Amino acid sequence: MMATETNHFDAVVIGGGPAGLTAGIYLSRARVKTLILNEGTVGGQMVLTHEIANYPGVESISGYQLGNIMKKQALSFGCEIKSNISIKEMELKGDVKTFVLSDGSVYTSNIVIITSGGRSRTLGVPGEDNLKGRGISYCATCDGDFFTDKEIVVVGGGNSALEEAVSLTKYASKITIVHQFDNFQAFEHAIEEARKNPKISFVMESTITAFYGEERLESVDIKNLKTGDVTNFKTDGTFIFIGYIPNTEFIKDKVELNQWGEIVVKSDMSTSVEGVYAAGDSITKRFRQVTTAVGDGTIAALASSAYLNELKKKLKK
Amino acid sequence: MLYTNLKHIESAADHAKILSENENVMVVCGRMGPMCIPVYGIAEEIEKEYKHVKFCDMEFDNPESHVIRNLPEVRGFMGIPFTIYYKNGKVAKATSSIQTKGQVTSILNNEFGAPSKG
Numbered sequence: 001m002m003a004t005e006t007n008h009f010d011a012v013v014i015g016g017g018p019a020g021l022t023a024g025i026y027l028s029r030a031r032v033k034t035l036i037l038n039e040g041t042v043g044g045q046m047v048l049t050h051e052i053a054n055y056p057g058v059e060s061i062s063g064y065q066l067g068n069i070m071k072k073q074a075l076s077f078g079c080e081i082k083s084n085i086s087i088k089e090m091e092l093k094g095d096v097k098t099f100v101l102s103d104g105s106v107y108t109s110n111i112v113i114i115t116s117g118g119r120s121r122t123l124g125v126p127g128e129d130n131l132k133g134r135g136i137s138y139c140a141t142c143d144g145d146f147f148t149d150k151e152i153v154v155v156g157g158g159n160s161a162l163e164e165a166v167s168l169t170k171y172a173s174k175i176t177i178v179h180q181f182d183n184f185q186a187f188e189h190a191i192e193e194a195r196k197n198p199k200i201s202f203v204m205e206s207t208i209t210a211f212y213g214e215e216r217l218e219s220v221d222i223k224n225l226k227t228g229d230v231t232n233f234k235t236d237g238t239f240i241f242i243g244y245i246p247n248t249e250f251i252k253d254k255v256e257l258n259q260w261g262e263i264v265v266k267s268d269m270s271t272s273v274e275g276v277y278a279a280g281d282s283i284t285k286r287f288r289q290v291t292t293a294v295g296d297g298t299i300a301a302l303a304s305s306a307y308l309n310e311l312k313k314k315l316k317k
Numbered sequence: 318m319l320y321t322n323l324k325h326i327e328s329a330a331d332h333a334k335i336l337s338e339n340e341n342v343m344v345v346c347g348r349m350g351p352m353c354i355p356v357y358g359i360a361e362e363i364e365k366e367y368k369h370v371k372f373c374d375m376e377f378d379n380p381e382s383h384v385i386r387n388l389p390e391v392r393g394f395m396g397i398p399f400t401i402y403y404k405n406g407k408v409a410k411a412t413s414s415i416q417t418k419g420q421v422t423s424i425l426n427n428e429f430g431a432p433s434k435g
Contacts, residue, residue: 041358064320064354084362084418133396133414142350143414146395215393237395 008108009035009080010308012099015115015247016081017044018290019280021070022297023113023304028077030305035107036074036081037099039247043067044117045281046290055290066290092254092273095311110311111304114255114263114271114278115297116247118288123155123240127211135217135237140164143239144171150236152176153220155208157184161241162194168239169199176235178203178222211238246282258284269300275311277304319374320349321357323364326375329384336406339371341429343421346375346385347398352415356398359418366432367425402428 011027013020016038027034041047049063058066075081086102092112099107120138122128128136137143144167152172154165157179163186165175177194182205184191194200203222209230210221217237223230248261256264256272262284269277279296281288319325326332326344336342345360347353360372375382377397385391388408391399396414402424403409409428412420425431 041355041362043358047354047358062320062349064349084359086419133412134393135395137352137396137414139351142348142352143396216395 007106009033010109011035011111011113011304012037012097012107012109013113013115014087015039015044015117015280015282016042016071016083017115017117017280017293018046018067018070019117019293019297019300020044020113020115021067021074022294023115023279023301024074024079024081025070025077026298026301027305028074028079030301032305032308034079035109036079037085037087037101037107038081038083039086039116040084042071042081042083044115045119046293049290052290063290087250090250090254092251092276095275095315097275110275111308112276113269113297113300113304114248114251114276114282115280115293115300116250116282118244118246118281120240121242121245123208123242125209125211127213131211131213131217134215135213135235136211137237137239138241140168140239143237144168147172147237149173151234152237152239153178153208153233153235154239154241155179156241156243157181157186158241158243159186159190160243162186162190164239164241165200166190166193166197169197172199172237175200176203176233177201178206178208180207180225181205208238244281244288248282260284267299268303269296270303270307275304275307319347319357319376321374322361323357323372323374326373327379328381332375332381332384335371335373336403340405341370342373342403343370343425344373344375344385344401344403345398346382346401347377350397352396353398355415356400356421359416359421362418363422363425367429368432370425370429404428 010033013023013036016036024036046063047067053060088102089100091098097109097112148171151174154177205225208220209223212219219234222233246261263278265283277300279300280293345356364372390408390411394413400412410424
């Protein structure tokens with residue numbers, strides 16, 4: 001299927017989190033015909049935050065509500081949004097960028113802003129997929145109460161792992177933290193809180209290599225990374241908090257990424273490909289907040305608009 | 318309270334009424350949390366396309382949600398949302414925790430049939 005005139009946009013934004021929605025708001029308000037292509041739920045990781053209390057100008061709001069307000073704002077300026085789509089192919093080089101979706105529809109644009117965000121890292125070991133929701137969880141707030149008086153494992157050594165392990169002691173009778181290194185990456189206060197909690201014990205320099213269970217999780221294999229010994233460990237549940245990874249696999253051969261898979265950008269959010277910008281959690285940066293994503297999205301929108309104006313002049317000649 | 322645009326099921330009686338009045342029903346039973354919100358979002362997104370399916374949600378902490386929490390099909394479930402697909406009032410399929418759009422539409426197509434085009 002070929003792109004029709006109606007399928008051509010000035011700008012395509014990939015991703016509908018705070019960075020993408022902000023770019024959509026700024027571009028559409030500036031009369032730049034904009035389409036947001038979003039693989040998941042509009043709002044990105046922001047909608048998963050129960051309360052946002054540090055977004056300037058808003059005392060307290062749920063991430064879900066803030067995401068919906070941003071979406072409404074973008075739509076009110078004429079931005080188009082397609083959610084839960086999957087991009088099958090794309091060509092980012094040249095003055096006209098092309099996107100083929102899995103349903104066969106084709107879209108083109110002159111500029112692109114990639115705001116594909118990140119997602120929770122999984123262990124990727126046997127049994128993990130099948131037992132997700134049947135003893136394996138990635139969210140203590142969501143599923144903690146299913147493990148009241150149960151013995152569970154927490155995987156990870158960062159702030160999330162240690163803080164969530166402490167919060168899970170409200171429910172679980174015993175928690176074993178399994179971490180691949182001999183020291184934790186979390187802040188000292190989080191480590192101290194976990195260490196002084198009598199319900200928590202530690203298995204260091206180890207990792208889970210398999211999950212077992214029929215109707216629900218029954219045990220895990222824990223491998224000692226120093227000795228190579230594998231022990232089968234009975235457990236009622238496992239919570240996995242091993243960080244986030246950027247959603248950039250789909251552009252790994254298209255734009256420059258760093259060793260962690262983050263998109264390399266200049267201060268104007270431009271990438272290694274002309275006309276392609278990036279913003280939000282998928283770019284290389286230190287602080288990942290809704291406010292920083294919004295700032296990135298603003299810069300990307302303004303810089304790409306300026307580029308678009310120059311490109312249109314060039315194409316008219 | 319669930320801040321979604323889906324039809325909210327408030328009581329066991331409401332649940333029974335919806336099952337009796339609709340051949341194909343999908344109920345997402347959860348909270349406003351990270352594993353549940355994406356599933357509500359998918360249901361909202363495909364609601365217009367799957368006109369032959371009634372999409373609803375129910376608050377997991379509502380005591381009336383025992384109609385879902387006590388189903389034999391959810392035994393072993395330890396992650397929300399519990400998503401139940403009903404065909405003629407009977408459970409056709411049930412899933413636990415977050416699902417992708419592909420997983421949801423695959424179940425809908427298998428159990429209720431793909432949406433008609435046009």
